[in-house]
Amino acid sequence: MNVAPLVKSRLEPESGLIEALRSLVGDRLSTSAAVREQHGKDESYHKPYSPDAVVFAESTEEVSEIVKLCAKHKVPVIPYGTGTSLEGHVAALEGGICIDVGNMKQIVEVNVEDLDCTVQAGVTRKQLNEYLRDTGLFFPVDPGADASLGGMASTRASGTNAVRYGTMRENVLSLTVVLSDGRIIRTARRSRKSAAGYDLTRLFVGSEGTLGVITEVTVRLYGIPEAMSAAVCSFPTIEDAVNTTILTIQSGIPVARIELLDDVSMDGINKFEKADYPVAHTLFFEFHGTEAGVVEQAKMVQGIASDFGGSDFQWATKTEDRTKLWQARHDVYYAMMALRPGSKGLVTDVCVPVSRLAECITATKADIDASSLIAPIAGHVGDGNFHIAYLVDPDNQAEIDEAAALHDRLVMRALAMDGTCTGEHGVGYGKIDFLNAELGEGVSVMRSIKMALDPDNIMNPGKIVRV
Numbered sequence: 001m002n003v004a005p006l007v008k009s010r011l012e013p014e015s016g017l018i019e020a021l022r023s024l025v026g027d028r029l030s031t032s033a034a035v036r037e038q039h040g041k042d043e044s045y046h047k048p049y050s051p052d053a054v055v056f057a058e059s060t061e062e063v064s065e066i067v068k069l070c071a072k073h074k075v076p077v078i079p080y081g082t083g084t085s086l087e088g089h090v091a092a093l094e095g096g097i098c099i100d101v102g103n104m105k106q107i108v109e110v111n112v113e114d115l116d117c118t119v120q121a122g123v124t125r126k127q128l129n130e131y132l133r134d135t136g137l138f139f140p141v142d143p144g145a146d147a148s149l150g151g152m153a154s155t156r157a158s159g160t161n162a163v164r165y166g167t168m169r170e171n172v173l174s175l176t177v178v179l180s181d182g183r184i185i186r187t188a189r190r191s192r193k194s195a196a197g198y199d200l201t202r203l204f205v206g207s208e209g210t211l212g213v214i215t216e217v218t219v220r221l222y223g224i225p226e227a228m229s230a231a232v233c234s235f236p237t238i239e240d241a242v243n244t245t246i247l248t249i250q251s252g253i254p255v256a257r258i259e260l261l262d263d264v265s266m267d268g269i270n271k272f273e274k275a276d277y278p279v280a281h282t283l284f285f286e287f288h289g290t291e292a293g294v295v296e297q298a299k300m301v302q303g304i305a306s307d308f309g310g311s312d313f314q315w316a317t318k319t320e321d322r323t324k325l326w327q328a329r330h331d332v333y334y335a336m337m338a339l340r341p342g343s344k345g346l347v348t349d350v351c352v353p354v355s356r357l358a359e360c361i362t363a364t365k366a367d368i369d370a371s372s373l374i375a376p377i378a379g380h381v382g383d384g385n386f387h388i389a390y391l392v393d394p395d396n397q398a399e400i401d402e403a404a405a406l407h408d409r410l411v412m413r414a415l416a417m418d419g420t421c422t423g424e425h426g427v428g429y430g431k432i433d434f435l436n437a438e439l440g441e442g443v444s445v446m447r448s449i450k451m452a453l454d455p456d457n458i459m460n461p462g463k464i465v466r467v
Contacts, residue, residue, distance in 0.1 A: 011097075018031065024062070025056070029054070035054050039078075039098040040092050042088065044086045046091065049093050051078055051097060052097065054097075054098045056102065057101055060178065066099055071456065077458055078090055078096055082145070082146065082147050086347055088428040088463075096461075101150055104120035104150075107119050107131050115220060118174075119217055121214050123149050128149065139221055143159035143424065144159055150215070153214055158380070158424045160326070163380065165222065168205055171219050174218040175218070178213045184215075190218060210459050210465070211450065227291045227293070228286065230316040230321075232284055233313050234283075235308060237281060237309075238281040240309050241308070241310075254297065257286040260282070260284075261377075264374065266280060269331070272338045273331065298313070337389075346400075348390075349387040350419055351383070351384050352420075356384075357384050360386075360414060361377065367406060372399070373399065373406070388407075411434050447466075450465055450467060
């Protein structure tokens with residue numbers, strides 16, 4: 001686990017930058033210690049670093065003017081959406097100006113016939129789906145948190161629906177981005193395919209604010225399925241649960257979600273939600289399609305599960321029942337914390353090819369069982385991605401060191417299986433060292449791109465690549 005050293009802030013008090021920004025945006029600039037502290041941390045365990053000031057932007061053009069002023073003084077720019085990232089993405093490692101896009105909540109246009117829409121970067125996924133409710137369409141990418149679309153594009157987010165609908169990489173059609181010199185670009189048009197030049201959209205999706213500030217996002221939409229059904233099934237071993245997932249995917253069954261919670265996580269869910277699920281390794285399923293299609297999918301998966309010792313499905317077909325079931329899954333982090341009150345959760349994720357998933361999770365579970373720590377496992381196992389929360393006493397350095405060692409072994413285990421150090425959390429500054437182990441010389445190519453687009457290294461410095 002990497003801890004980034006704080007470099008002295010690049011902002012010179014006598015530069016006049018703060019005054020220039022205040023004349024541009026008025027009282028939407030704050031140097032309050034409380035506001036700065038809030039914008040220097042995300043939901044991770046990584047050490048926070050506060051920016052020198054926070055600007056609450058309201059348009060792409062305003063972001064451009066802010067960036068131009070920062071570029072003139074070579075002061076860092078850190079974009080901020082809702083602060084739900086998990087690898088220290090918003091930490092102002094070298095001080096600078098945080099641009100909060102939370103006020104940019106306009107839904108620019110919805111193209112029902114083309115199944116797409118354009119929104120400002122501050123629009124959250126729940127806000128968008130509430131707006132779309134009467135159109136018969138929905139946006140499926142669901143990372144759990146009510147994150148902003150700009151932040152989700154920036155971190156290449158995914159979540160529970162990715163096994164069927166894909167991640168932000170597959171669902172972003174175009175972006176409006178402000179570059180390090182203040183130029184505004186649109187990365188693509190709305191057409192579903194294009195062979196016109198470099199794929200700039202994919203370059204900025206997952207760039208974590210290191211190449212520019214995303215201010216508008218055009219995303220794919222999908223028709224709300226005719227029928228949806230959810231189910232829960234428990235298993236005698238974690239390997240049985242994972243093997244059920246693998247065979248389901250290999251059989252081509254188009255499940256919408258397959259989520260794994262190990263026995264420790266289920267114990268936490270019961271305590272936090274006052275539920276009575278079996279304290280066993282458990283899969284949460286959801287099926288989308290026609291009435292007949294959902295029944296057929298469910299029947300096939302239930303047959304596979306029974307072959308691996310799975311219990312009878314507990315069904316949820318009504319909207320309120322499905323919402324309650326998935327709320328339990330979305331609350332799993334808080335349920336994990338309830339297992340050890342006063343602890344801090346060192347949360348991480350990896351992703352491996354689905355064929356290696358059982359091997360990776362089983363070895364990881366054995367590693368945890370041999371340790372002194374509580375470390376629940378939850379995962380989007382339909383695409384090989386799982387998460388661990390190492391619960392440690394924040395004042396106990398020995399526990400923190402033990403968690404760090406377990407985490408490092410987890411990542412190297414995933415890399416040895418041709419996996420990745422992060423399936424959806426991103427790199428930030430928390431996993432910057434692992435990227436070298438994963439991509440080798442590819443990181444130097446990333447660094448070259450970074451320097452070409454951001455020669456003064458002002459765009460969220462210290463994340464993804466070191467310059």
